Amino acid sequence: MPNRTVFFVSDGTGITAETFGNSILAQFSAKPRHVRRPFIDSEDKADKVVSEINATLEAEGLRPIVFITLANESVRKVLTAERCKGLVMDMFASFIEPLEKEFGIKSNHRVGRFSDAAKSEEYNDRIEAINFSLAHDDGQSAKNLEQADVILVGVSRSGKTPTSLYLAMQHGIKAANYPLIPEDFERGHLPSSLAPHKRKCFGLTIDPERLSHIRHERRPGSKYAAIENCRYEVREAEQMMKRSGISWLSSTHKSIEEIATTILRDIRPDRLIY
Amino acid sequence: MPNRTVFFVSDGTGITAETFGNSILAQFSAKPRHVRRPFIDSEDKADKVVSEINATLEAEGLRPIVFITLANESVRKVLTAERCKGLVMDMFASFIEPLEKEFGIKSNHRVGRFSDAAKSEEYNDRIEAINFSLAHDDGQSAKNLEQADVILVGVSRSGKTPTSLYLAMQHGIKAANYPLIPEDFERGHLPSSLAPHKRKCFGLTIDPERLSHIRHERRPGSKYAAIENCRYEVREAEQMMKRSGISWLSSTHKSIEEIATTILRDIRPDRLIY
Incomplete structure (x- = not known):
């Protein structure tokens, strides 16, 4: 063309x-x-x-x-x-x-999707969700986790942060996210602050090769980025999610839009009429 | 209906x-x-x-x-x-x-907007923009400001953070944001790290009554939220933006989508074909 x-x-x-x-x-x-x-x-x-x-x-x-x-x-x-x-x-x-x-009625020829809605309840909910997701990014805070609609878990750089922000911005969903780190694998169970909220947890995993590539861009040559370490973390994280009975998907070939849509379909937060 | x-x-x-x-x-x-x-x-x-x-x-x-x-x-x-x-x-x-x-050609009946695009350059640019905007939220870092497409300035709670994240997520725009704080007003000029980047700065202002309302939700009864203080900060911020010759708009009655669209129209970042 x-x-x-x-x-x-x-x-x-x-x-x-x-x-x-x-x-x-x-x-x-x-x-x-x-x-x-x-x-x-x-x-x-x-x-x-x-x-x-x-x-x-x-x-x-x-x-x-x-x-x-x-x-x-x-x-x-x-x-x-x-x-x-x-x-x-x-x-x-x-x-x-x-x-x-x-x-059987005429349309109101309203201009734009947001013209009257700018400061509507729906809009304010979205802004509040963004603030919540930011405050609960990367396990920063275990406060008010009961208010979260969704809690994403997964190894560092598996796509949790952009997905949380997308859920908040597009759908007004309060999405916290928690990294799964080597200490969790040694202890062998989910971070204990998540235990009461397992129903709302959703896991992200990622292909170890892809993960290593992403981490190398951030910290070239580090142990953190080494392929053996990425394989170890991903394997442990997937086993932990399986044991805990939480749903998960691989972000490797998925966009944040697709991940978010799948999460909403599977978790169906109460606040969303699905 | x-x-x-x-x-x-x-x-x-x-x-x-x-x-x-x-x-x-x-x-x-x-x-x-x-x-x-x-x-x-x-x-x-x-x-x-x-x-x-x-x-x-x-x-x-x-x-x-x-x-x-x-x-x-x-x-x-x-x-x-x-x-x-x-x-x-x-x-x-x-x-x-x-x-x-x-x-004069058949469509390819491709499924979805993202199916092949998930890990495309455009997609990766968006993810990078989200990471950049997060790292440069609320004046956290003056590092790599030359990479920013847009730098939002304005008093605390004028809408900078959600707008920055929206610009990154929707448009792949690297949007830093900097709060204007009482120290800046006493000094009487923009934070000095912004001086070389004035061309990329865009201001947000907000109605003092609305600002006071928002701040009271966050810190009830504080001086920070008091209407006199909000009036002072907004007046000083607007004067500073005027003196510095940077464009600005009021977020009071605008959604983040509308603010972002206006910024892109006015600043026209080089990376966007407008």
């Missing part, structure tokens, strides 16, 4: 337009140039974007692809008018109408 | 289906029950979901809304067949076909 420019045009942050556009574009082998145009909330601003789109066609000789999420009718009309020479993918037009019919 | 059940069905994590569905549903005043069904990658699994959808219609008397992102043709057909009694919103069908025509 030849190089193309892709525009993401939205009256909000454009996050929806971009998530949506990226997942569509992932179906094609392409690395198009991204142009983000958020906060397009007037006909005037929309008109400028159309000029940009048309100038891009002139310069590149290829129709830009334009993903739009515009709730305001009159702003949307500027982008979908004939003057706009891009190939417009209009998320709202395709789906709002059938829903209006189904619900 | 009466209560409805909404299904998000995907062969990947379902994040796209849910982001997409939520922004459509935000156009209606509704708090539907969410049912997530990720990793539906076989006709068998799809068939089970259809049974669930139909059982929900039976139980509730209202057609469930079903957002699907399914790349596999045969799996998709199970959901879009007549047997499925939900109102199906098919993101791919509406947009993949016109793009195949435009590009």
Whole structure:
């Protein structure tokens, strides 16, 4: 596929337009140039974007692809008018109408996903979850563990921290995380502060070769990063998780999004309607 | 709008289906029950979901809304067949076909946005950005600040930490953050470690009443949380940012998504093709 420019045009942050556009574009082998145009909330601003789109066609000789999420009718009309020479993918037009019919009510043409929600309860829960996950990163604190929705365990650098933060940020889940360290393996059981919360624990493991590679980037040539040590820690950690009866998965070939989704599916925290 | 059940069905994590569905549903005043069904990658699994959808219609008397992102043709057909009694919103069908025509090539029906990308350069950049932002949270380290894409400044509890983490997680942006504290106001200039990086600085401010409220939750009755002190800090911080010529915005009525989008639009880090 030849190089193309892709525009993401939205009256909000454009996050929806971009998530949506990226997942569509992932179906094609392409690395198009991204142009983000958020906060397009007037006909005037929309008109400028159309000029940009048309100038891009002139310069590149290829129709830009334009993903739009515009709730305001009159702003949307500027982008979908004939003057706009891009190939417009209009998320709202395709789906709002059938829903209006189904619900028997008109949509409220609200701009953006967050406009009214910024300081909503859901939003504040997410911010609180981020703060909780930060305060409970890497076993920093055993305080308030009963408030945790999920407690991730695993050897150092198995992906616990980014996954915890992702769970908090995306899902408002209070995710603590606890490293499993050589002292735990010698003692032969989970850190005792976790014992009352086993139901909420979820383990991450990782391929020892991959782990060694990651640790070498951090502490080159250390015993910590040595492949024999990584093999030992991973083996011990997996045995401990098995003995303790906690679910676990390997993060080696998984993104934090996939790990988080699996955790939520398996643990089903009470606060989430699943 | 009466209560409805909404299904998000995907062969990947379902994040796209849910982001997409939520922004459509935000156009209606509704708090539907969410049912997530990720990793539906076989006709068998799809068939089970259809049974669930139909059982929900039976139980509730209202057609469930079903957002699907399914790349596999045969799996998709199970959901879009007549047997499925939900109102199906098919993101791919509406947009993949016109793009195949435009590009003159077939889509590769790849499952999920991350399936091959999990350990891609883009993915690793995001993880590195998260680690960087964590290590440079709250002025913890002035090391490697030249590697930062963005440095957020502002008084304590103005929203710097969640915004930094969001920038890292969503956009792979290395975002450090530095608190502006009473000592800085007495000295009358930005922390000196920031001086060489002024171009990358971005300020957050916040309404003093809101700030006082947030700080009281953390340290009830403290001088730190007192409204007079919050007014003083916010005024000084705003004057300092003005004098230093760095852009800033108020986080009071903005979500971290909106703040991040504005920062990226204004600072345009070199690494992002904007």
